[in-house]
Amino acid sequence: MNGDLPIGVFDSGVGGLTVVRSLRESLPHESFIYLGDTARVPYGTKSPATVVRYSLNNARFLLAQGIKMLVVACNTASAHAIPALQKELSIPVVGVVEPGARAALSATRNGCIGVIGTYGTVESGAYQKAISELRDKLRVAAEPCPLLVPLAEEGWLTGDVPRLVATEYLGRLHARFPEADTLVMGCTHYPLFRELIAEVTTDLFGREVALIDSGIAATAEVAHLLRRREMEAPGGVSGTLRVMVTDKSRIDIVGTRFLGEALTEVSSVDVTA
């Protein structure tokens, strides 16, 4: 059923293009419509009620385009809005929090899992809850790392400033939870700092810490759901990507950094109309 329809993906801004990149690599025959709510970005510092309202705007807009599945690429929106979205939509809704939690469970050896994310994601307790529900006796601690988002959008990915910022935040996590052997990068922007986070955690924790990219984990969940529900696109043809944003400012510069390929055609849309 509906195999020909595209998969809708939304994010607060352009960070979710890292998830699209992973989805397109794994599922080359699927087509995607990406919606970045760049007119209201970021979500990570805003309240749950606001994030749920914006997420419903985005989901309704994508639904009207004709999609077979909705992927919530934004961790903050996944943390706050999945129940509201699943209640309203009849198509499958996949967030990044549960897949990220399951990937962390697969990676941990001692059951001690750290999570980094926005204020919204961390304060929601969504990862902490998702992880705790997977298995008894897992321990979790989460630390907000808000400045990594504007640093990624500015393209300050290496050098002293991101290193000092990452060391400050991860140092706070280490002080509270030195046992962690696995760290969930619970924000679409953080995989851009993957190498830096690996180096800083190794320094702080004195050993390698397994890094989980929730976007990549969500890709596996999407592939699994498409198969199980027999919703896969027919093979033989490459899928397409349509990118829509609510504000085009600097999208070419910033978007390309996240997608990993040139963003050629981007249309501007109003999701509140």
Added chain:
Amino acid sequence: MNGDLPIGVFDSGVGGLTVVRSLRESLPHESFIYLGDTARVPYGTKSPATVVRYSLNNARFLLAQGIKMLVVACNTASAHAIPALQKELSIPVVGVVEPGARAALSATRNGCIGVIGTYGTVESGAYQKAISELRDKLRVAAEPCPLLVPLAEEGWLTGDVPRLVATEYLGRLHARFPEADTLVMGCTHYPLFRELIAEVTTDLFGREVALIDSGIAATAEVAHLLRRREMEAPGGVSGTLRVMVTDKSRIDIVGTRFLGEALTEVSSVDVTA
């Protein structure tokens, strides 16, 4: 006329509370209604069309509360939306760009003025135009300093990270325009870094650079307009402050930092309804 009515002030978020602080110190009998559009903050990375739309939402909302004058505390909104606001509103509208430009003219000795601001403010050319129109042969260069906004909201006002960030941005300005003897802090967040900016500019330029706070400059313009139009509040009673935001997340923590006094009562409003 209308002296009893409050003055409306809006900003993209809480940064404009630095302007309210200055207004209340200078005009203790005036009452103020402050609206922070925290559900859609920041404006500085968004396009002119989006910023004009949001500014009109905010202005209409404040107008419906009954105000005698509108102060646009946000530099980005002042840069893009003053003509649209003046066209729509019959009450006086005061932005921060023109007062900041005039204050810079008063301060400069050699006619070389630097401006720092958001992408939106810098790319609009509003300060460059306002300064150039004041007098012949003034020279201006502007540099975006976007990371100073999230650093201020996070409260990272001192230490290595803000110093490195300020040195990087102001170093770019110095490389292009070493003659500057005056620097306009063209974003409501920057006065929180006043001491740091003073130290870094002295180091880079090898002499003291005059720093202009556009919010303080706008306060003088508001006082002047109130007198000229005979709209001053009756004396004898202290003015009040009502603070409204479109999203309350972290407003108590962040808002108090900008206002310089405890933010006790904040109400949550929808300006798009």
